[in-house]
Amino acid sequence: MEKLEKVIEESLVGDRIDKAVSTMDAEWSRSQVQQWIKDGLVVVNGKPVKPNYKCSLNDVIGIEIPDLEELNVIPEEMDLDIYYEDADVLVVNKPKGMVVHPAPGHLTGTLVNGLMAHCKDLSGINGVLRPGIVHRIDMDTSGLLMVAKNDLAHESLVNQLVAKTVTRKYRAIVHGVIPHDYGTIEAPLGRDQKDRQSMAVVDNGKHAVTHFNVLERFKDFSFVECKLETGRTHQIRVHMKYIGYPLVGDPKYGPRKTLDLGGQALHAGILGFEHPRTGQYLEFEAPLPDYFENLLDDLRNNR
Incomplete structure (x- = not known):
């Protein structure tokens, strides 16, 4: 278990503890950090705190990062509805009823299981449970998702989402x-x-x-x-x-x-974005499913 410390600087004064901890590593999600706080793995000045704790100047945050759990996401052959694919990105039309990535209660039959069987080169930024996943849609929502096949593509697509330039x-x-x-x-x-x-x-x-x-x-x-x-x-x-x-x-x-x-x-139904390598704007449209x-x-x- 890795141990880290951070001293709160002026720019983080008044921020919630989960937000402050999230700034230490871009790959840590707020939800992940909040779980660490609930598990008592994050302390401030040597004492556990609640997720809504507001940081003060010179607070010393201590974090015990749990060892990564070895999870085996099994590739599963599926008839995926691929709308576009190249060396960097893939666009897939997810059917209603399919979960995007594995989670408790849904470890198989997810889009990620199918993607892992379809292509071996997915970005690793979101970890072993969400390889290539840049954004998601709910299980019972159908439609188009963009998938990153390498970290360069992943960062570009996430930046476009943050900049609100992706058409959805x-x-x-x-x-x-x-x-x-x-x-x-x-x-x-x-x-x-x-x-x-x-x-x-x-x-x-x-x-x-x-x-x-x-x-x-x-x-x-x-x-x-x-x-x-x-x-x-x-x-x-x-x-x-x-x-x-x-x-x-x-x-x-x-x-x-x-x-x-x-x-x-x-x-x-409609998804548009700039290609992470060429900069070309790509837009795709998937027709309404039959039930709709x-x-x-x-x-x-x-x-």
Whole structure:
């Protein structure tokens, strides 16, 4: 177990301890650091602290970094829907119901398992459980994902996400008839204090912006396109619920009475980015899955 120390400088005074620790290594995620804090592996001036501890000048942070657990992610042959691939990047259309990367309860059958069988050269920046994964979409959301095949590509794609230059457009069906054609939802997102497994609009949450436009209206539903400016966990699902138009089929954020679709009607249909090596702008579009098209047909027939 590796031990590190850091003395809090003026620039970090007032920051939460998890944020301060995260600045020590770019490969440490905030969630990973928060888990270390909960496990008592992070101390301030020799004493354990809570994740919301605010740093003071000259605080001495001590960290015990646990040894990496040897995890064996097994490559699995899958019929992946590859839209683009070269030596640096890969774009894949993930089906509804597939988990992106292994996690407790989902160690096999994930997109990563399939990617590892498809290509041997994925970036290692996000560790053994998430090789090549730059961003993700929820298990029951279908659509396009960009995958990095080396660390140069990974860093470029992440930087583009941070700079908000990646085009990410989703199609969704929501409850209710939205009266206006266009809208922007700007509301901070964080963990729901009443349900830590869910996200919510909270005062101290992370900045989040979703733009939407209505494509079609039905008797009790609307077909919308949502464009992400930021990419927070469950962003579209929470934002649309926040303005009173939750996604159809959403088991977590939808109304009690919704359509049984095996998950939310949400599809990441358009993805665009600059190629990390050539700088050329690439954009891809994946058609709506069959269940989504069938639902639209049913709604059109029952206007």
